[in-house]
Amino acid sequence: MLSRRLAWLRYLPGLTKDFAQAQCLREYCDKPEASEQDGKREVRQRQEATLQGDYTLHYNPPSYHNSKWDSVASQGHTDNDEDEQCLSILAPSFRQQSNCYTVSSSRRLSNSKNTLLEIALNNVSEPETASLPQSHREPVPPDVKVDTRAFQKCRPEYASVTLDLTQRPPPIQWDQALLLLHKVTILKGNMQPSDVVHFLKELSRLHPENTPLVRSDTRFVMLLRYSVENLHHFTQCQLLDVLRSFVWLDLPSSHSILGLYEAELSRRASQMTFPQLLLVADLWRCIGRQVPQFLEHLYGSVSSCIGLMSISELVQLLYIMGEGRQCPADLVRPVEQLLMHHVHKLEPEEVGTVCLALFKSQTSISEGAVNQITDKAHSVVEKMSDFAMVNVLKLLRFSHLDHRAWLEAMAQEVPHRAHKMGVQGLMHVALACSALHYRNDCILMPVAERLPSLVSHCRSKDSCKLLWAFGTLGVLPSQIPGFYPSLIDSLRQKKSAFQRYPEHLLTGLLGLVFVSQFPEDLITLALSPEFIRVALKSPQLELKKDLFTLDETVALELPHWTGPRLVSELREEVAEMLWKYAQSDVCQKPEVVQAECALKDLLGGDQFVRKRMILPHTRSIDLEVHLDSTGQPVPVSNRNHHCYHSEQLLGLHAMKRRQLRLAGYRVVELSHWEWFPLLRKSRTEKLAYLHCKLSSSLE
Known part of the structure; x- marks a missing residue:
């Protein structure tokens, strides 16, 4: 039967x-x-x-x-652990131009989920925990709880499309x-x-x-x-x-009967109203199960009711898209237009949810739309929860868009919020600043002061990304005495996690070497043959460049080093790969081409100027000028080498200048705020500027 x-x-x-x-x-x-x-x-x-x-x-x-x-x-x-999928995406740059040679704090990962283990129906444990060996688990309790669904309390209309947990x-x-x-x-x-x-x-x-x-x-x-x-x-x-x-x-999200329920609900989707579809999607979200088959039916119904959608339905739809990590391409423009129609009516927590949804679903909306959303957030920032505020920073980080008023507001808000924020919230504040190249000590110092007391709650990736962010922005150990030592100790306690997530260790170590910190035991681990084999095993991760940067930095800055190194074949392979890319991209930029031509005119011919990557592991090119027996390079490839509206170099580029001097070169800077305006000037003015630069370097 x-x-x-x-x-x-x-x-x-x-x-x-x-x-x-x-x-x-x-x-x-x-x-x-x-x-x-x-x-x-x-x-x-x-x-x-x-x-x-x-x-x-x-x-x-x-x-x-x-x-x-x-x-x-x-x-x-x-709801809240989305970095592995979202941080590596490079959105179309707006005011901040993308920099091909900037090290990314999260590499490109596969968007596919781990297969959930479907075992005995009456004894299914949590899939992510059950599938990991004991040595790879990091059972860290949350240090500060946040209500990720607080936006659903903003309007009574949410009751018809959500479940109040x-x-x-x-x-x-x-x-x-x-x-x-x-x-x-x-x-x-x-x-x-x-x-x-x-x-x-x-x-x-x-x-x-x-x-x-x-x-x-x-x-x-x-x-x-x-x-x-x-x-x-x-x-x-x-x-x-x-x-x-x-x-x-x-009921465990991996329970096998849930697949049967998804199929039945998908079969009946055409008979449901749009609010019913939203409610079903929310129930799946509460269960914690990804249901792509059902979501296809939900998204397919949007176009027919987009003009009738209420604010609560729109925000809930965006929330579902964020948790499903996808916004269909054909819905981006209609959803953006409806969002712009309603943006001025959004409540503070709804603004945060919209930002998080766009971030998680990796949805690139127009610069104007991002600005309008952030304008609205700025107008209600004092009423926003810490969670909602951090979500706005995530959207700006994803969009590579600087919003001056919002960033200035963060300098006011973060100092009095940091003492009650959790690790992940603080990490996202720091990551947003580093992604936007925005160094503001009014934001960074309270974050750094709060973190040592929370270090027991840090996952390996939290510690590593924090080190990356502060190192990129050039915050020195002397400025935050307890910060770097506590996070380095955290990495030592979590060495086993790096066998599963090698990219995290490299992220943290690069952040450290940017500010001349060299924990030799961790560097030995990162350059060991076993770790390199693990790091290069995954086709979804490109870690060769990071290994190369770390290896060459050790060779230059730790002359006593007797630990492991990359094999010469791998070093040569990565150096060649970087140079080929530089020739096809960076070397073609107007600021580089004009500087090279002007120097050749000034010095009397091609033989006096050499364009190359003196230190290829620093991922930028140089114009090397031979004036006498000691070559003196003129590094040019970029406004993205400096902190936002500042003359301070970012971590990778500060490290490069330090290492050029160690290698015996004298560095002459063609800073972008001086050279870029001259690109429109006459040849005579360019030559006069370069002559002045070279002459002053000899004094």
């Missing part, structure tokens, strides 16, 4: 795996040991063990991590749950769709501490089996009730 009832599932695309596991569920439930008496005995034994103080360990996810419905309302990984159903007692499970074994095959919905709704009212006991009960597994059998008999309202129940029951 079950085979006949489930035969229709065989024809649904992409569900072969889920169907097979549903069949396994049937076999599991039909075994003699899954009887009612055994189920009661199992529950009784667990309760007795608890009462007697036994140290029997039962599967209880909430004891070790936030449940999904709770983590969405706090600082869980599902702060309003659990009225609770029931454990003995009531046992009675419900007993009724499941009595009804069995006579269960109607309404019965299934009733049982799931009632069981979902249990206290979160007891839901793991219910999920592992064989009678609950039997109830799930009957829910699958009745799947195509449920009304739409019943389907939504079941999905809500799964949220409150904290």
